[in-house]
Amino acid sequence: MNSLYKCLIAAFLTSLTFTSYAQDLVNKIPADALAVATLKGKNLTELMSLTDFNKSFTGKKILSKLSKNADQPLTSIEDIGFNLTSSFYYYNQSNDSVTYNCFLAPVKNATQLDAFYNQSGQKFSVKGTMRSYYNSDSTEVAHWNNEMFLAVIGSGKKEYFSRPDVIERFGLTSAYPVGEAVSDSAATVVVDEDVVTDSVLVDSTMIDSTQEEDIIISDTSESNPFFKNEDQKKSIVAAWIQHMVEEFFAGTNKTSILNNNDFLKSQDAQAEATIWVSGVDKLFNTYMPAIPYLKGMSFFNGYGSGNAKFYLEDKSIKLTTSMTFSDEIASVFKRIHKRKLNKRFLKYVNEDRMIGYMGYALDTKAYLEEYPKLMSKMYGSIYAEEIGMAADLFSLLLDEEAIGKVVKGDAMFVFNGLMQNEVSYKSYDYNEENFETKEVMKTKKETLPDFLLMISSEDTRLIDKLIAYGVKKEAVKKHAGYYELSIPKSPLALYFTIKNQIMFFTTSITEIDAIAANSYAAKVSGKHKKTLLSSNYSAYFSGKKLAGKIPSEEFGGAKKLEKANRVLKSLGDIYMKSNPIKGNVLSGEVSMDIPANQPNALKYLFSLIEDATK
Amino acid sequence: MPSKFKYLLSIFILLCFSSCFQIIEEINLTKAGSGTVNLTLNLSASKTKVASVMLMDSIQGYKVPSKQTIQKELDEVVAYLKKSPGISNVQKKVDFENYVVSVSFAFKDIANINNVNQDVLKKLKIKGVSNSSYTYNPKIQTFCRSYQHTKDAVAQYNKLKPEVKKVFKDASYTSIYRFEQNIASSNNPLAKISKSKKAVMLNTGILGLINGKTDVSNNITLAK
Numbered sequence: 117m118n119s120l121y122k123c124l125i126a127a128f129l130t131s132l133t134f135t136s137y138a139q140d141l142v143n144k145i146p147a148d149a150l151a152v153a154t155l156k157g158k159n160l161t162e163l164m165s166l167t168d169f170n171k172s173f174t175g176k177k178i179l180s181k182l183s184k185n186a187d188q189p190l191t192s193i194e195d196i197g198f199n200l201t202s203s204f205y206y207y208n209q210s211n212d213s214v215t216y217n218c219f220l221a222p223v224k225n226a227t228q229l230d231a232f233y234n235q236s237g238q239k240f241s242v243k244g245t246m247r248s249y250y251n252s253d254s255t256e257v258a259h260w261n262n263e264m265f266l267a268v269i270g271s272g273k274k275e276y277f278s279r280p281d282v283i284e285r286f287g288l289t290s291a292y293p294v295g296e297a298v299s300d301s302a303a304t305v306v307v308d309e310d311v312v313t314d315s316v317l318v319d320s321t322m323i324d325s326t327q328e329e330d331i332i333i334s335d336t337s338e339s340n341p342f343f344k345n346e347d348q349k350k351s352i353v354a355a356w357i358q359h360m361v362e363e364f365f366a367g368t369n370k371t372s373i374l375n376n377n378d379f380l381k382s383q384d385a386q387a388e389a390t391i392w393v394s395g396v397d398k399l400f401n402t403y404m405p406a407i408p409y410l411k412g413m414s415f416f417n418g419y420g421s422g423n424a425k426f427y428l429e430d431k432s433i434k435l436t437t438s439m440t441f442s443d444e445i446a447s448v449f450k451r452i453h454k455r456k457l458n459k460r461f462l463k464y465v466n467e468d469r470m471i472g473y474m475g476y477a478l479d480t481k482a483y484l485e486e487y488p489k490l491m492s493k494m495y496g497s498i499y500a501e502e503i504g505m506a507a508d509l510f511s512l513l514l515d516e517e518a519i520g521k522v523v524k525g526d527a528m529f530v531f532n533g534l535m536q537n538e539v540s541y542k543s544y545d546y547n548e549e550n551f552e553t554k555e556v557m558k559t560k561k562e563t564l565p566d567f568l569l570m571i572s573s574e575d576t577r578l579i580d581k582l583i584a585y586g587v588k589k590e591a592v593k594k595h596a597g598y599y600e601l602s603i604p605k606s607p608l609a610l611y612f613t614i615k616n617q618i619m620f621f622t623t624s625i626t627e628i629d630a631i632a633a634n635s636y637a638a639k640v641s642g643k644h645k646k647t648l649l650s651s652n653y654s655a656y657f658s659g660k661k662l663a664g665k666i667p668s669e670e671f672g673g674a675k676k677l678e679k680a681n682r683v684l685k686s687l688g689d690i691y692m693k694s695n696p697i698k699g700n701v702l703s704g705e706v707s708m709d710i711p712a713n714q715p716n717a718l719k720y721l722f723s724l725i726e727d728a729t730k
Numbered sequence: 731m732p733s734k735f736k737y738l739l740s741i742f743i744l745l746c747f748s749s750c751f752q753i754i755e756e757i758n759l760t761k762a763g764s765g766t767v768n769l770t771l772n773l774s775a776s777k778t779k780v781a782s783v784m785l786m787d788s789i790q791g792y793k794v795p796s797k798q799t800i801q802k803e804l805d806e807v808v809a810y811l812k813k814s815p816g817i818s819n820v821q822k823k824v825d826f827e828n829y830v831v832s833v834s835f836a837f838k839d840i841a842n843i844n845n846v847n848q849d850v851l852k853k854l855k856i857k858g859v860s861n862s863s864y865t866y867n868p869k870i871q872t873f874c875r876s877y878q879h880t881k882d883a884v885a886q887y888n889k890l891k892p893e894v895k896k897v898f899k900d901a902s903y904t905s906i907y908r909f910e911q912n913i914a915s916s917n918n919p920l921a922k923i924s925k926s927k928k929a930v931m932l933n934t935g936i937l938g939l940i941n942g943k944t945d946v947s948n949n950i951t952l953a954k
Contacts, residue, residue, distance in 0.1 A: 542774035542828040544754060544904075551906045551929040553756065562778060606778050 141220050141264055144364065145207050147371040150399050152379065153206040153391045157222075160388055161201050163428055163718035166194050173726040185236045197228030198265070207373075208399070213276040214356050219267040226262045246365065253347070254354035259361050266364060270357040272349050286352060289345050378440075382423035388718075389426040396422055396439070417493045418445035420700070428717035432688070432710055438703035446700035448490060451482040453652045453697060458572045460616055461528045462648065464631060466639045471665075472531040472657035475648045481520030485511070521575035528648070531657075532566040532624065533665050537607040562607050563667050569621040576614050597632030651693040653704070659687030686711070686727055750775050750900035753936070758908045759840065759873060763866050766819075766836045767843060773829035780829045797826060804831065811835055816842035840866045840873075862946075871952040873907065879942035887940045901936035903946070911952040918948040 145152060169175040170192045182196070183189040194200060199222040209216045223229060230247060233240055240249040240258075249258040258267040276282055283289070373379050382392040393399050396419040420440035427434040441449065457477045465473070488507030492500065539562050544553045573579065583599060586592030593600040598613035598620075611628035612621045622628050630636040640648075647654045663684035668677045688709035695703045714720035752772040759765040773780050786794050795803075804822055811820045816838040823832045837843055844863045865874045887895065908929040916923055921932040930950055938944030 539778060541777055542772065542825075542830055543752070544770075544772070546906070546931060548925050550908060550926045551924045551931045553754065553906070558775075560775065606781060608778075 140203055141205060141222055142203065143372040143374050144220060144264065144367075145205060145373040146209060147373055147375050149207040149209050149373055149394070151206075151208045151391065151393045152373060153389070154383070155204040155389050156387070157200045157202050157204060159386075159428075160718060163388075163716050164722070166192065166200060168719075169193060172722050173729070174722050182232075183235075187235055190232075194224075195228055196232050197223060197225040197230075199224035209360075212273065213282075214270055214272050214353055216357065216360060217269045219265075221265040223260055223263055223265050226260060229260055229265065250354075253350045255350050255357065257354075257357055257361060259365065261365070266361060268357050268361060270353050270360075272353040277349050286348070288348060289341055378421045382421070382425075382438075384425055386427060387425040388428045390423060391425075392421070392423045394421050396420070418442040428721070430716060432707045433717045433721065434705060434707040436703060436705045438701050441700050441702065443700060445490075445493070446697060446702075448486045449697050449702055452478050452486060454482065455479040455525050455652075457526050457528065457648055457651075457654075458524075458570070458618065459649065460618060461526075461570050461572075462640050462645060463638045464568060464570060464620070464627075464636050465528075465530055465644075466637060467641060467644060468639055469532050470530055470658075471533050471661045472655070473529060473644075473648075474655045475526075475528040475651070476653050477526035478652065479520070480523050480525035481516045483525065484514055484516040484519060518575070522573055522578055524572040524574060527569065527571045530568045530570075532568065532627070533662070534563050534667070535566045535624070536561040536563055536667060538562075539607045561667065564608050564623060566624050567622065568624070568627055571619045571621075572617060573614070573619050574617055576617070576619070579614060579619065595632075598628045647691060647693050651695070653692070653694040655690075655692040657690045659684035660689070683728055686724060750897070750902075752901070753903045755903075755905045756908070757843075757864070757906070759866060759910075761868065761910045763840055763868055764836070764838050765840070766834060768832060768834040770830065770832040777829050800824070800831075804833070807833065811846060814842065814846050817846060840864045871911065871954050873909070873950040873952065875905070875907070875946065875948045875950075877945065877947040879939070879945070881942075883940050884942065898937050898940065902933060903936050903939060904931065904933045905946065906931045907948075907950065909950075909952055911954075914951045914953045916948055916950045918946070920944070920946070921948055 142154075164172075170179065175193065179190045179193060182193075190196070198204075202222040204222070205218075205220040207218050207220065209218065226245070226247070230240075233247075233249060238249055240247045242248075245261045247260050251257070255271065256267075256269045258265065260266070277288065376394070378394070379392055383390060397416040400416050418441055420442065422437070422439040424435060424437045427436070455477045457475050461475070488503075488510050492503040492507060538559050540557050540559045543556055543558045545556045546553055583592060586601070587594055587599070591602060593602060595611075598611050601610040601612065603610065608623060609625070610621060610623060611625060612619065613628060613632055614620070615631065620628065620631055622631075627636075644656065647656070663681045666677060666680065668674055688711060690706070690708045692706045693704065695705070710717050710720045714723070752770075752775070754768075754770040754772065756768040756770075757765060783794055784797070801824065804824065808820050808822050811817050811833070818836045818838075820835040821833070823830070825831075841864075862875070862877045865876070866872070867874075887898070906929060910928070912927040913923055913930060916930050918932060920934060921930050923930055930948065932946055932948065934944045934946065939946065
């Protein structure tokens with residue numbers, strides 16, 4: 117009974133998965149894709165109807181761009197022929213010799229898509245239900261039928277084509293032949309039937325008539341051996357693309373990305389768009405040019421898969437990101453992230469005045485102890501000995517614990533706005549009589565930031581000594597309960613004090629007075645409290661609060677200022693926070709509230725774009 | 731969306747780099763054709779920014795000269811001027827408190843300045859500012875300031891980073907020519923004649939000179 121129940125649940129869940137992907141092309145994406153980006157047409161069209169989209173400012177812009185080369189302008193985005201209520205995908209597939217950037221879209225009406233291509237002056241061939249478009253060297257192709265559209269841009273890897281065995285196998289010339297005569301036969305594409313590249317089987321039939329024509333054109337047009345070589349490489353890549361596309365449409369590749377658990381876990385039906393990367397390290401190596409002196413170094417060693425999800429919700433626009441790390445790196449993060457933000461910081465925050473903040477909390481001691489290990493991971497095998505010695509020396513010289521007491525590792529920066537101070541400067545006046553010059557002193561207002569920076573410190577003895585030294589050298593002035601750092605020629609005064617194991621730095625005399633006199637009127641809402649205290653990194657910015665506070669002279673004219681203020685006012689509050697590390701996954705979130713009068717986030721986003729271009 | 735952030739970003743960039751400066755060129759000419767020149771570069775209006783920039787070794791990829799370097803280069807200019815034919819009484823004033831630099835000297839003939847001008851600009855490594863020269867004809871009592879904009883100035887300007895370009899936005903150039911005789915006419919509409927009728931002043935933005943929109947050439951006829 118129990119097992120029957122389990123089976124039923126399993127069957128139910130499986131059917132659910134299948135139905136949700138029924139109209140979806142995701143199962144066509146190969147399991148070995150390095151990165152997949154998804155744009156969910158269904159979610160987007162639910163937020164904004166296609167009619168609304170076509171009428172919108174952004175919609176009109178997109179339509180006019182799409183119909184740039186067409187005889188008849190597009191009036192609806194639907195007329196292109198894609199099924200806009202289904203999902204669109206981008207994916208990257210790479211191996212040691214070639215990288216493919218693929219765009220996969222669901223087709224609703226292939227005839228409309230044909231018309232779109234025809235109108236744009238792009239020629240394509242038709243074979244049964246399959247339409248094929250090739251660019252001049254066939255490294256950019258698009259194929260579509262009544263169900264789906266696949267565009268592929270392929271590029272060969274330089275490192276692969278520089279390998280002596282590859283050069284020999286394909287009859288290529290070495291990368292930069294100087295004054296070498298290249299026989300005609302070398303410039304002709306010879307792709308043997310039994311030649312096998314490291315990943316793809318290439319046979320002569322792969323090069324169709326379209327490509328052959330193109331190759332002939334390029335051969336006759338360029339007599340330079342360098343270009344001939346490049347053309348030859350491109351035609352090899354073109355043949356691989358053709359093979360890949362044929363396999364794709366034949367459906368011979370059975371293992372789809374849906375077999376990848378990590379990919380499945382990264383998907384969220386609620387997200388409007390997602391990006392999933394199978395391995396940051398792998399993707400970085402794919403795009404990174406082969407620079408000899410970086411060989412052996414691995415900047416993303418220990419970084420696993422990652423994903424980003426974009427949500428357009430009723431009340432906010434949200435971007436979440438997450439990254440999986442190896443056990444080793446994750447344990448480093450766990451140690452470093454143990455520290456939480458000092459609760460006492462909140463006694464010096466008043467959200468009515470505050471325009472934004474940034475808070476971060478790291479364990480300095482743990483960071484200093486783990487830093488050498490991170491370095492040795494990054495520089496990998498080649499400099500292992502040197503890095504090892506440097507790491508030992510680093511630990512020997514530093515007393516991590518003592519430093520960790522002076523600067524515990526948590527700090528908060530509160531941006532309270534802008535203030536204006538008067539400064540004097542020398543100028544010249546001219547008398548009307550004979551334009552004799554006379555030196556005069558004039559004054560002008562300079563805009564300065566108004567901020568408060570708080571840093572936790574357990575051991576302030578060193579700082580106390582530094583202050584005493586500063587006072588002695590007259591660089592620091594002592595006031596009642598606080599100090600002033602004099603900055604020559606600057607209208608900016610910096611006040612600081614140490615209190616309750618917190619170092620305070622501020623540009624505002626009112627703030628420091630209140631801090632010194634224990635009379636600071638704090639006001640922090642639960643939302644800010646939670647964001648600040650539960651995250652290792654957090655930030656907040658309110659454009660609305662900044663609007664109207666920027667002096668016009670700082671913005672070069674009233675018109676520009678008005679526009680800036682309008683933009684700032686239309687922005688919702690922006691929040692950024694990191695989540696505590698869960699397992700080996702570190703995640704974070706950036707979100708922006710949307711104004712109450714906006715129907716939904718997508719419509720709001722469109723209105724923002726329209727506003728900014730006004 | 732990105733353009734929104736462009737505005738936020740520009741607020742901070744403006745706060746960091748907006749500044750202005752003033753160039754004043756004064757020439758006092760006697761009837762015989764000799765006279766004195768006083769050139770002033772005034773950065774005082776942006777002294778807080780200059781002071782903070784001077785604390786740095788380089789900014790936005792540009793090397794910041796030290797006080798010593800500025801002094802040394804000025805000393806070289808003075809030494810060169812002293813050696814130049816027809817030039818005497820060379821003096822320099824440097825005010826690091828307000829960031830004002832001025833150089834003054836006397837000349838026997840206005841033609842002496844023309845030779846000096848190009849060489850000093852070359853020494854200060856200022857390329858392609860303008861093709862500028864002065865002529866004075868005592869017989870027909872005319873003073874001519876000829877000026878021709880060079881495309882090189884725009885090219886040099888365009889090479890600058892946008893933040894640095896902003897420095898030139900509010901920068902101004904003032905030229906004052908004083909004579910012993912009365913001025914009969916001055917053909918540059920931007921120029922103003924003083925009450926005494928013995929001086930001409932032209933005040934304009936540097937940007938107009940760089941992009942060639944402003945012409946500072948002037949033909950001044952003096953009363954006989």
